Amino acid sequence: MRILRALIAYREPMFEYYRDLLVPGKPGPTRLGAVLLLWERWIDARSRCTQCGALGMMTGFGGLLSVGSMSGWCLGCQHVAHRRTGGFGVALRAAQQALAGTGYSLPLTFPQGWSLGGNASGLVSALQEVGAEGLRRRRSVRL
Numbered sequence: 068m069r070i071l072r073a074l075i076a077y078r079e080p081m082f083e084y085y086r087d088l089l090v091p092g093k094p095g096p097t098r099l100g101a102v103l104l105l106w107e108r109w110i111d112a113r114s115r116c117t118q119c120g121a122l123g124m125m126t127g128f129g130g131l132l133s134v135g136s137m138s139g140w141c142l143g144c145q146h147v148a149h150r151r152t153g154g155f156g157v158a159l160r161a162a163q164q165a166l167a168g169t170g171y172s173l174p175l176t177f178p179q180g181w182s183l184g185g186n187a188s189g190l191v192s193a194l195q196e197v198g199a200e201g202l203r204r205r206r207s208v209r210l
């Protein structure tokens with residue numbers, strides 16, 4: 068969770084120096100540049116937390132053709148939020164639009180979708196390189 072907060076705080080240097088770093092997730096890792104552009108360009112990938120009002124970032128989506136869901140983390144209180152969407156295709160089109168012309172894509176599959184998560188020790192090292200503090204450096208850090 069602190070990792071996501073640091074990623075938002077240091078998004079500019081992270082994009083500049085580490086945009087091709089692989090961020091762990093399912094069904095496979097995603098390039099950091101794709102994640103940062105998705106959050107920036109897809110308005111539904113950001114939301115206000117219903118619990119505390121802080122910014123929340125989408126960290127995954129999936130579903131069936133007609134019913135889908137997005138999930139994310141609040142950067143303030145760490146509340147896990149789920150939201151229904153119009154279906155997998157709606158999220159897929161929005162994600163593709165956000166990344167159009169950037170050379171980035173999401174490694175997603177239907178109907179599993181896409182989500183961030185896994186050992187983020189490489190990401191933590193990169194964040195520390197650009198000045199993020201308060202992150203513990205261990206061999207295995209869960210995102």
Ligand SMILES: [Zn+2]
Pocket residue numbers: 116117118119120121141142143144145146
């Ligand atoms: Zn919150």
